[in-house]
Structure formats: C-alpha cells, structure tokens
Amino acid sequence: MxxxxxxxxxxxxxxxxxxxxxxxxxxxxxxxxxxxxxxxLPYPSGRIHMGHVRNYSIGDALSCFKRMxxxxxxxxxxxxxxxxxxxxxAIKIGARPDEWTFENIASMRGQLQRLGFGYDWxxxxxxxxxxxxxxxxxxxxxxxxxxxxxxxxxxVNWCVKCNTSLAxxxxxxxxxxxxxxxxxxxxxxxQWFIRVTSYADELLDSLADLxxxxxxxxxAMQRNWIGRSRGAEIDFTVDGEPERRIRVFxxxxxxxxxxxxxxxxxxxxLIEEWIRQGAVSQEIVDFNTQQKALxxxxxxxxxxxxxxxxxxxxxxxPFNGERLPVWTANFVLTGYGTGAIMAVPAHDERDFEFSVxxxxxxxxxxxxxxxxxxxxxxxxxxxxxxxxxxxxIASGEWTGMSVPAAQSAMISRAEERGFGKAKVNFRIRDWxxxxxxxxxxxxxxxxxxxxxIVPVPEESLPVVLPPDLNYRTQGAPLAEHPSFVNVPCPDxxxxxxxxxxxxxxxxxxxxxxxxxxxPQNDSLPFDPQVASYWMPVDQYIGGIEHAVxxxxxxxxxxxxxxxxxxxxFSEPVTRLLTQGMVCLASYRCEEHDWLFPDDVTNxxxxxxxxxxxxGRIEKMSKSKKNTVDPDEMIKIYGADTVRLFMLFAAPxxxxxxxxxxxxxxxxxxxxxxxxxxxxxxxxxEGAIEGECSPAARxxxxxxxxxxxxxxxxxxxxxxxxTAVAGMMELTNEVYAFDGTLKNGATPVDRFVIREALEALAxxxxxxxxxxxxxxxxxxxxxxxxxxxxWPDFDEALAREEELEIPIQLNGKLVARIVAPAEISDNDLxxxxxxxxxxxxxxxxxxxxxTIVVPKRLVNLVAK
RNA sequence: GCGAAAGUGGCGAAAUUGGUAGACGCACCAGACUUAGGAUCUGGCGCCUGACCGGCGUGGGGGUUCGAGUCCCCCCUUUCGCACCA
Numbered sequence: 001m002x003x004x005x006x007x008x009x010x011x012x013x014x015x016x017x018x019x020x021x022x023x024x025x026x027x028x029x030x031x032x033x034x035x036x037x038x039x040x041l042p043y044p045s046g047r048i049h050m051g052h053v054r055n056y057s058i059g060d061a062l063s064c065f066k067r068m069x070x071x072x073x074x075x076x077x078x079x080x081x082x083x084x085x086x087x088x089x090a091i092k093i094g095a096r097p098d099e100w101t102f103e104n105i106a107s108m109r110g111q112l113q114r115l116g117f118g119y120d121w122x123x124x125x126x127x128x129x130x131x132x133x134x135x136x137x138x139x140x141x142x143x144x145x146x147x148x149x150x151x152x153x154x155x156v157n158w159c160v161k162c163n164t165s166l167a168x169x170x171x172x173x174x175x176x177x178x179x180x181x182x183x184x185x186x187x188x189x190x191q192w193f194i195r196v197t198s199y200a201d202e203l204l205d206s207l208a209d210l211x212x213x214x215x216x217x218x219x220a221m222q223r224n225w226i227g228r229s230r231g232a233e234i235d236f237t238v239d240g241e242p243e244r245r246i247r248v249f250x251x252x253x254x255x256x257x258x259x260x261x262x263x264x265x266x267x268x269x270l271i272e273e274w275i276r277q278g279a280v281s282q283e284i285v286d287f288n289t290q291q292k293a294l295x296x297x298x299x300x301x302x303x304x305x306x307x308x309x310x311x312x313x314x315x316x317x318p319f320n321g322e323r324l325p326v327w328t329a330n331f332v333l334t335g336y337g338t339g340a341i342m343a344v345p346a347h348d349e350r351d352f353e354f355s356v357x358x359x360x361x362x363x364x365x366x367x368x369x370x371x372x373x374x375x376x377x378x379x380x381x382x383x384x385x386x387x388x389x390x391x392x393i394a395s396g397e398w399t400g401m402s403v404p405a406a407q408s409a410m411i412s413r414a415e416e417r418g419f420g421k422a423k424v425n426f427r428i429r430d431w432x433x434x435x436x437x438x439x440x441x442x443x444x445x446x447x448x449x450x451x452x453i454v455p456v457p458e459e460s461l462p463v464v465l466p467p468d469l470n471y472r473t474q475g476a477p478l479a480e481h482p483s484f485v486n487v488p489c490p491d492x493x494x495x496x497x498x499x500x501x502x503x504x505x506x507x508x509x510x511x512x513x514x515x516x517x518x519p520q521n522d523s524l525p526f527d528p529q530v531a532s533y534w535m536p537v538d539q540y541i542g543g544i545e546h547a548v549x550x551x552x553x554x555x556x557x558x559x560x561x562x563x564x565x566x567x568x569f570s571e572p573v574t575r576l577l578t579q580g581m582v583c584l585a586s587y588r589c590e591e592h593d594w595l596f597p598d599d600v601t602n603x604x605x606x607x608x609x610x611x612x613x614x615g616r617i618e619k620m621s622k623s624k625k626n627t628v629d630p631d632e633m634i635k636i637y638g639a640d641t642v643r644l645f646m647l648f649a650a651p652x653x654x655x656x657x658x659x660x661x662x663x664x665x666x667x668x669x670x671x672x673x674x675x676x677x678x679x680x681x682x683x684x685e686g687a688i689e690g691e692c693s694p695a696a697r698x699x700x701x702x703x704x705x706x707x708x709x710x711x712x713x714x715x716x717x718x719x720x721x722t723a724v725a726g727m728m729e730l731t732n733e734v735y736a737f738d739g740t741l742k743n744g745a746t747p748v749d750r751f752v753i754r755e756a757l758e759a760l761a762x763x764x765x766x767x768x769x770x771x772x773x774x775x776x777x778x779x780x781x782x783x784x785x786x787x788x789x790w791p792d793f794d795e796a797l798a799r800e801e802e803l804e805i806p807i808q809l810n811g812k813l814v815a816r817i818v819a820p821a822e823i824s825d826n827d828l829x830x831x832x833x834x835x836x837x838x839x840x841x842x843x844x845x846x847x848x849x850t851i852v853v854p855k856r857l858v859n860l861v862a863k
Numbered sequence: 864g865c866g867a868a869a870g871u872g873g874c875g876a877a878a879u880u881g882g883u884a885g886a887c888g889c890a891c892c893a894g895a896c897u898u899a900g901g902a903u904c905u906g907g908c909g910c911c912u913g914a915c916c917g918g919c920g921u922g923g924g925g926g927u928u929c930g931a932g933u934c935c936c937c938c939c940u941u942u943c944g945c946a947c948c949a
Contacts, residue, residue, distance in 0.1 A: 173946080217944075220867060224945060231949080250949060263949095304947080336948045343949090349864090350947055427948055547944085648888075649875060655942095662875070665888055675903085712879080722877065725887035732887090735904085806883040811930040813883060851929055856882050861929045 001778040005674035007638020011770040024118040026074045035071035037063040040542030044104040050582040057646040060117045061766035068790035076516035077119040081128035087439040090471035097439045115639045127508035134462030135525035137444035141455045157184040164436045193430040200426040214576040218547045225548040227427025234420035239314035249337030254406040257395040258365035259342040263327045266291035267334035306354045318419040352382040433504045438477035440502025448489035448496040510557035544578040580655035581619040586626040594625045640768035641667040647720035687750035696752045699737045703756045704798035706730040762791045807832045808859040825852040
C-alpha cells in the first residue's frame with residue numbers, strides 16, 4: 001500500500017478493474033428484485049458541467065447502494081443528441097452535425113468514465129441515430145392510425161433565434177425556453193399535433209397517486225399547467241339575429257343574472273364577420289387590427305390596461321331575457337374557452353375593473369349567508385367566494401339557492417332548453433411537435449395531391465436524415481434536398497412530397513428510458529416482456545426545469561404506449577427527485593456586464609476600474625461567467641473528492657454552493673481515512689474477536705451505529721450529507737481509539753480496528769468508489785467491493801450501555817446525569833433527585849409531577 | 864395579485880415521532896510535532912457575563928403543552944412557480 005493517497009492513480013486503476021469485470025452490466029434475473037435508477041440524459045454540448053456531476057453523483061450513489069443491497073440494478077446513460085447547437089455549428093463553421101455530435105459524445109463519455117460512474121455502457125443510446133429515431137417515426141405512425149396525431153393549421157409560437165415553432169410548454173410566459181430574453185412571435189402554420197388534451201383528465205387525476213413520491217412543487221406546477229376548470233357553456237343569441245349565437249364559457253353560471261355585458265376577444269370570428277359585413281364602426285376595425293399586431297410579450301405586459309369598445313350590437317341573456325351590450329376587449333383571450341365571456345362585474349375582479357372604467361352597470365347577485373343583500377348601495381369591490389356559504393339574490397326563481405346548488409340546477413335548465421351545457425376546460429393544449437429544423441427526426445409522412453397524407457410504410461422505416469444536407473441556406477435544408485423530398489406516393493405511386501419538418505426533440509426524451517431496457521431491438525421500440533421486468537423507473541433524478549416540459553410529455557407518452565398495448569402501467573416514474581442547482585457567486589460591472597472572478601481586482605472591474613457589484617450566488621452558467629470546470633477539479637483533487645463534496649455540502653434537493661475550501665475539506669477527510677488505513681493495514685495478524693476494553697467496545701459500538709445510520713440515511717431519506725457526516729464521526733473515533741493505544745494494541749484491539757476500517761471502506765462505496773475499492777484491496781481483499789454486499793450491523797453491538805440523560809426542572813435543563821441504558825423509570829428519578837444541582841434548584845419547591853421519557857429525559861415539574 | 868417552499872452560529876448545515884438546539888464540515892483561535900508548513904495531530908469555537916454561577920438564543924409577536932426549531936394563529940422577509948385561463 002502506498003503511504004500517500006494519490007487519487008488519479010487509484011481512479012484509473014479501479015476503473016480498469018471494473019471495466020474488465022463488467023461490474024455494472026445488468027441482465028434480467030427474475031429471481032432478484034430490480035431497481036431502475038435513471039438520471040436525465042444530457043445534451044452532448046461537448047463538456048459536462050457541475051450540474052451534471054451533481055445529478056450523476058446522486059444517481060450513482062443510489063445505484064451503488066441498491067446494487068450492494070441486493071437489487072438487480074439497471075443504471076444506463078445516453079445522449080439527447082438532436083438539437084440546435086449541432087445545427088448552429090453546421091451553419092457557423094460548416095461542421096457536419098452528426099460528426100460534431102458524435103465527437104462531443106465521445107469526449108463527454110470520457111469525462112463521465114473518468115468520474116467513475118457505474119453505467120452499463122452496453123445500453124448506451126444516442127437519439128440522433130436512425131436505430132433510435134426510427135422508433136419515433138414508428139410511434140408517429142401508430143398515433144396517426146389511432147387519431148392521436150393530427151395536422152392542422154394553427155397560430156403557433158415562433159422563436160426567431162431557434163427559427164422554428166415551439167410548443168406551448170416551450171414558450172411559457174411568452175418567451176422561448178432556450179432563449180429567455182427572446183419573446184415568441186405568432187405565426188400561422190400547418191403543424192403536427194399530438195392529442196395531449198384527450199389525456200388531460202387522466203394526467204391531472206393521477207397526479208394524486210404521485211403525491212409523496214414526486215416533489216410537491218412539481219405536482220403543483222403540473223396541476224396548474226393542466227389547469228382544469230369545470231363550468232358551463234351558455235349561448236346568448238344576438239339581438240335581432242336569432243339564428244346567430246355567442247357561446248361563452250363560465251365557471252360561475254350562478255352569477256348570470258349579474259351579467260352586464262358580453263365581451264369578445266379581438267380575434268373572435270363574429271368580430272371578423274361583422275367587420276367583413278361592415279356591421280361595426282371604423283373604431284372597432286382599427287382596434288381589431290391594432291390588437292392582432294401585438295406580440296405575446298406586449299399583450300402580457302404587466303399591469304396592462306384593459307381596453308375595449310362597444311360593437312353596437314346586443315345579445316340576449318337566455319335566463320332572464322335581458323338585453324346586454326356586446327363589447328370587444330383586449331383582456332379576453334382567444335385561445336381559452338370560447339373566446340367570449342359574460343362580464344359579471346360584481347363577482348369578478350377583471351370584469352369589475354373593466355365595467356367601472358366603461359360605466360357598465362354592476363349588480364350584486366351573490367351574498368354571504370346571513371346577509372339579506374340588495375343593490376341599493378353601490379358595489380365598491382367585487383365579491384368572489386365560490387363556497388357554499390353564499391346564496392343568490394336578485395336572480396328570479398333561483399334566488400335563495402346556495403351557489404353550488406344553483407350552478408347544477410341552472411346547468412340542467414340550460415341543457416333542457418338547449419341553450420347551454422356543462423363544460424370542462426383545460427389550459428393545457430395539444431402538443432405541437434413540428435419543428436422547422438433539419439437536425440431532428442424526419443416525419444414519416446408523404447403528402448400526395450391525390451391521396452392526402454400517407455404514412456411511410458412501416459417496413460421502409462427509418463426515413464433517414466440525408467447526410468449531405470446543405471445547412472447554409474436561407475430556406476429549409478430538407479426541402480432543398482431533391483432526393484429526400486421527391487418520392488412516389490406509397491398508395492398510388494404518383495409523384496409526391498415528403499414532409500420536410502422534423503420532430504420536437506422532446507419526442508426523443510419522452511421514451512428514451514424504455515429503449516435502455518432493450519436497446520438493440522430491431523423489430524419494436526422495445527420488447528414488452530423485457531420492459532415489464534425493468535419498468536417503471538424506480539428513481540428518476542434531474543432538474544426542476546423540466547417540471548412542465550419533459551416530465552409532462554413523458555407521462556403522456558407512457559399513456560399512449562399503454563393504449564398501444566406496449567405496457568400495462570400508466571405512470572412511468574415511481575419516484576422523482578429534483579436536485580438543486582450548483583451555484584457560485586457572480587460579479588457584474590455596469591459597463592462590462594458579467595465578469596470572471598479573475599477580472600475583479602480589489603472589488604473593481606479590471607477593465608474600467610468601476611466598483612463591481614458582488615453579485616448574487618447564482619446557478620453556474622457560462623453567460624454569468626461563474627462556472628467551475630469539473631475536469632480541472634478532478635485534476636487537482638480527484639473524482640472521488642469532487643463527488644464526495646457534491647453529496648456532502650447540501651441535501652440533494654437543495655441548491656449547493658461550490659466552494660474550493662469545502663472541496664478541500666472533503667479531500668482532507670479522504671486523506672485522513674487513507675492515513676489511518678495505511679497505519680493499520682498490515683497490523684491485523686492474530687486479530688481476534690474477544691472481550692473488549694471499554695474503549696474498544698465504544699469503537700465497536702460506533703462502527704455498528706454508523707452502519708445503521710448510513711444505511712438508514714440513504715435508504716429512507718436519500719440524505720447523503722448526513723450519511724457522510726456519520727462516516728466522518730466514525731473516522732474521528734478510530735483516530736481517538738488509535739490515540740489510546742500508546743502501549744500497543746491487543747489482538748482484540750486489532751480486530752476492532754479492522755472491523756471499523758472494513759465497514760468504512762464499504763460504506764464509502766456509493767460516495768467515493770475508487771477510494772473504497774483501493775482501501776478494500778489494501779485491507780487484504782481480492783474481490784471487487786462495489787459488487788459485494790452492503791455491510792450488516794449487529795443491533796446488540798450498536799446498543800448503548802450508558803446514556804447521558806438531561807434532567808429538566810419545569811422544562812428547563814438543570815443537569816445531565818449518566819445512567820445505565822436499561823435503568824427503570826423509578827431508579828432514574830432516584831438518580832435525578834440525588835443530583836447536587838437538582839437538589840439545590842429544588843430547594844423550597846414541591847414536585848407536582850414527574851415526566852420520564854425512557855432513554856431521553858426526566859422533567860420535574862415543581863412549584 | 865394568486866400559489867408553493869423556506870428563514871437555525873461568521874459560513875454550508877444537523878436535530879428521523881413534540882424531548883439535551885447547533886452533529887458533521889468550512890473559516891477562525893490556541894497548543895504539539897517540525898529547519899519550515901498553506902502538511903499532520905490535539906484542543907477551543909452561538910451570544911452576554913473576566914472564569915465560575917447565571918442569563919439569553921432557531922425571522923418577529925401571540926398560543927397549545929410538563930416540555931416547541933418542530934404543532935396552531937397573526938405578521939415580516941426571501942426564493943421559486945403562475946400571472947388577465949373567465
């Protein structure tokens with residue numbers, strides 16, 4: 001054994017041993033319980049960053065622990081390999097996207113291997129290979145046949161930087177998800193859509209099953225995103241044109257007697273029609289033109305003023321025959337509900353604001369129970385509770401009914417009379433999956449003038465992306481590739497055109513982890529039998545940023561696969577952990593923007609000498625110039641230290657601040673472990689279990705307690721940070737015991753030390769696998785420790801013999817006494833009462849009550 | 864504005880069921896070893912009080928309890944998500 005710890009040497013050597021032994025290869029074994037541990041696959045940008053290191057350190061620690069605990073673990077890795085950066089490289093430097101991508105994959109795979117993560121590389125996939133995207137195409141054809149995929153002309157979100165359309169999830173808040181400073185535009189395009197809305201109810205309802213297993217935050221975000229609201233659609237006829245109806249959506253049909261106007265979105269088709277017919281004033285025409293010209297950002301600007309105009313038309317309230325003015329206004333959204341609302345100013349904040357501004361009447365129709373309520377007094381603010389402690393007033397025959405009762409009764413009436421019906425609306429939309437990019441999965445469809453849209457026959461899949469595309473063109477590279485575009489129609493043989501869009505890359509990541517189960521299959525995306533062994537994923541680990549992107553799409557995809565008969569379950573991910581970000585302080589100069597730490601001297605900008613705002617601690621990012629390169633840290637400290645720090649510095653779901661001093665602390669600990677193992681590794685001859693000295697017994701106890709604690713911290717809570725703290729304590733105890741052996745160690749002492757060090761080596765496996773492996777070998781073992789058993793502990797040896805028991809007087813600590821662990825309550829009280837401090841403090845007082853919590857404390861209540 | 868989470872030493876954090884607040888680590892201080900140490904080992908380290916004794920202490924205020932970081936109510940702050948969704 002080397003006297004000093006040389007991490008780089010050890011790491012290379014142990015990685016070679018694992019590779020030679022195929023330590024992380026997984027195969028189906030029906031006799032063993034499986035555990036599928038999955039981390040979100042990276043985009044092959046070229047370099048891994050600290051966020052990846054953290055993500056994968058967590059996953060690897062758990063995988064290793066589960067493997068050692070007897071599970072048949074599958075722990076795969078792959079590449080989300082389609083996407084914009086490769087295409088940009090093609091445009092900027094003339095690279096071939098496939099070559100560029102595979103080079104990046106090779107270098108990142110090397111980085112992951114140097115970190116020693118235990119992946120089964122035989123299962124590796126890259127989503128840009130025809131062997132993979134072929135199955136995207138296959139899925140699309142199955143969905144098309146089932147009506148789950150369709151094509152329509154639609155107004156879509158368009159990012160000018162990506163130069164493509166985006167799904168709603170990718171344009172949240174009006175900005176592109178990849179370019180947070182770029183507002184999306186509206187464009188009208190013919191697009192492919194996946195019918196996500198037909199799963200909306202199920203997506204929402206089964207979130208309840210994920211509670212306790214998925215982070216509350218993610219569940220809340222998905223609930224909000226799906227956004228189900230139950231209400232009714234009610235038809236108002238246009239006054240004077242009884243055949244023409246305006247359908248509104250409302251969740252508060254009970255307030256309909258308080259409606260004082262009907263408001264249409266500027267894009268509403270009736271407005272368009274009236275404009276065509278010249279049935280509205282020039283004012284309305286101008287307003288309409290102006291509103292439609294605004295982009296999403298402008299329309300959503302904070303505090304935007306509500307603006308509207310009276311159209312000159314009226315509509316009839318079907319419940320009471322009242323004649324209501326029809327307006328058009330900017331705050332009514334075209335994409336939600338019917339694009340038309342009934343405004344009830346007394347019971348809706350937006351309607352109130354609008355109606356007050358334009359002098360529309362405000363009529364109360366709901367009041368709290370116990371109040372009579374009338375409309376003699378002006379309404380000063382809207383009253384919006386929806387609970388059943390309110391009832392209706394001034395509402396004809398419905399007056400006096402509770403809100404929920406009125407809602408169902410009024411919907412029934414509308415249904416009877418044919419002017420309305422119950423209706424559930426969702427915020428979530430169908431998933432727009434067309435992308436006007438070339439580096440993506442081609443769509444397996446052919447457009448024929450005679451036959452329409454014809455799917456490519458399954459036996460001719462995959463539709464391969466041509467390797468010789470010209471990316472440096474104004475137009476679409478795929479459309480400019482004649483032999484790709486011009487194909488005969490599979491049905492009639494006439495000349496036809498291939499679809500030249502590609503799929504959203506979120507399609508690739510929606511099902512990639514199913515492919516890991518059966519990565520070579522060339523007749524199906526995966527064998528259902530094989531998937532039924534490994535799936536669902538037991539633990540998924542990744543960033544929160546995918547809460548309503550990937551994590552919704554992948555739930556949808558599983559339900560689609562279930563309906564295609566490929567799987568029998570509906571939720572693909574049993575447990576989800578969203579790890580915190582890796583952060584570092586950032587620096588910003590008002591003139592030179594973000595600065596590297598090296599460009600800040602004495603708090604001033606190196607370029608302009610202006611004082612630098614010592615920025616907030618922010619997520620590491622290139623644009624903020626606060627990144628730390630994992631490779632450099634590995635060179636300095638070794639992979640084990642970097643991994644240990646990632647797990648020790650904070651609990652996994654919390655943000656973590658990278659700290660060089662903290663990394664040094666982790667390194668110091670590993671060196672400390674190494675040194676004590678070095679000191680003892682050849683001292684175990686004649687070691688024998690036997691009667692221990694008190695100090696030796698204490699160390700044994702600590703060893704067994706530590707095994708118990710580390711096991712529990714990982715298995716029950718995934719609190720790797722406290723597990724590490726436990727191992728540090730054990731190490732400290734070994735040093736303390738070592739310090740007591742000035743006069744030499746007995747054979748029993750040697751046994752106890754070996755037991756502690758072997759336990760430590762095995763407990764370290766999930767955290768610092770290379771070091772653990774090297775220690776294990778140096779302790780005289782031939783087999784690979786990472787694939788050996790997790791240590792057991794002996795409850796009897798872990799049990800404390802004596803306990804320090806705090807004595808409280810009226811809940812305040814007055815003394816601590818040391819008592820045998822198994823002492824009776826009465827004896828413990830006796831010891832407490834005999835304590836000097838207790839006697840002094842009790843003087844002149846009477847004990848009223850005594851509380852004993854066995855093994856924890858004694859509380860004397862006295863007056 | 865709505866929703867969610869969080870607030871504990873100089874710092875990162877522990878405290879698993881209401882039961883010794885601050886484990887473990889960083890930084891700092893002292894001692895030992897040493898030619899030297901930014902190595903290593905040992906000790907100290909919430910605040911006030913010179914030490915003891917004692918008092919205070921988990922964002923602030925109230926409450927429940929023998930006992931509250933933990934449970935309940937009100938308030939403040941921060942972070943995150945949503946943001947005209949009728």
